[in-house]
Amino acid sequence: MTNRKLHLNAFLMEAGHHEAAWRLPQSNPRADFDLQHWIALAKLAESAKFDALFLADGPAFWGTGEFRPPGQLEPLTLLTALAQWTERIGLIATVSTTYNEPYNLARRLASVDHVSGGRAGWNIVTSAGENEAANFGLVERPDHATRYARADEFLRVAKALWDSWENEAILGDKTSGRWADTARFHRIDHAGEHFRVAGPLNVERPPQGYPVLVQAGSSEDGKEFAARHAEAIFTAHQTYERAAEFYADIKARTVAAGRNPESVLVLPGIVPIIGSTQAEAAALAQELDDLRVPEFGLYALANVFDLKPSDFDLDGPLPAALLARPKLEGNQSRADLIIELAVRENLTVRQVLSRLGGGRGHFVLAGTPDQIADTIVAWFEGGAADGFNVMGAALPSGLEAFIEHVLPILRSKGLFREEYAGSTLREHYDLDVPANQFTA
Secondary structure, eight states: OOOOOOOEEEEETTTOOTTTTTGGGTOOTHHHHHOHHHHHHHHHHHHOOSSSEEEEESSSOOOOOOSSOOOOOOOHHHHHHHHHTSSSSSEEEEESSOOOSSSHHHHHHHHHHHHHHHHEEEEEOOOOOOOHHHHTOOOOOHHHHHHHHHHHHHHHHHHHHHTTTTTTEEEEEEETTEEGGGGOOOOEEEEEEOOEEEEOOSSSSOOSSEEEEEEEEEHHHHHHHHHHHHHHEEEOSHHHHHHHHHHHHHHHHOOOTTTTTGEEEEEEEEEEEEEHHHHOOOOOHHHHHOOOOHHHHHHHHHHHHHOOOOGGGGTSSOOOOHHTTOOOOOOOHHHHHHHHHHHHHOOHHHHHHHHHHTTTTSSSEEHHHHHHHHHHHHHHTTTSSEEEEEEOOHHHHHHHHHHIIHHHHHHHOOOOOSOOSSSSSHTTTTOOOOOOOOOO
């Protein structure tokens, strides 16, 4: 345990992760499409030696747009731009397997890995929302099991495409005129349930072999998928006990899948709200909570459960039908987390909305730098996390406070790097470059 190092991503989201962050006096309400805002955040995170930038995404207009920005720049495009303003920090984009095709996405991800010098990561999601399906000509979204079956085949095809150029393929022999050894290009000729892809890819194998494969989803299907494919897992937990249970489960599933559990990093989200005293931190949290618009939170809550806002009584408990833990075709793991939180703390719907406002179900912790650092260390050393996705409640101020006040404590304990030791995301995460399946 003493040789383990903490991994930290900077999870960036417009003006911040708290749903009311854009309303703070110091916030930029147009941060979503302001490239200079993203560049400044990327440079700030790299100056602190974070492992990676992490961007969420979904291919749909989110909400009504009345109370919070309904979208942001497409993440692969944005990260390609940020690659030119940074040198070492990893670049992780969220992209769906449900509404993409393996060839085009494998090509785009390989291109980002080349452009960035080996810093690309792919957060693999299966897109739970019904509004996303409507943008791609579908009457309804594919069911949960079908989405994960498609994702599994998608990953197998993408890996084969990235491997379709052997590293030794390019000769560049000016004397003979041979640019490449054609025997080292490989058709994949995949014919499966969801895809037919001939290959090879028309982009050289990525510098990292594959972009680092990240997975976000804690359902049973999601955990099985992660055990087979993921190299890092982004997850949400409200308590140490639940996080430790998930951590042990994922590591066991990874072993059962024939993989080294140390090659799969578990990275929960944490929203630190930092004050010089507990009272100051609580006041900052209250300031943000007071700026919430209940209608927005209620819409988001109803969306998780595939219900209407009118189905909820703000000053009553969650509807009885939800407390029975229904099986959902959408975001099952997030729904379970919310129900468990409401039952454990006997919360009204109004109180649930307050608890979710800071990070949509991720762990929100208001406290002093020592309290934040102690919690991170306890989860890390206690077998609940290999690191965290740090989610600033407001940006850039939340990230600045974490860097200035919490990182020095973690470094003093020898848990986080002072400088980058490598230049690729795989090196930051201590992950090997995968072997090429076509190399003799």
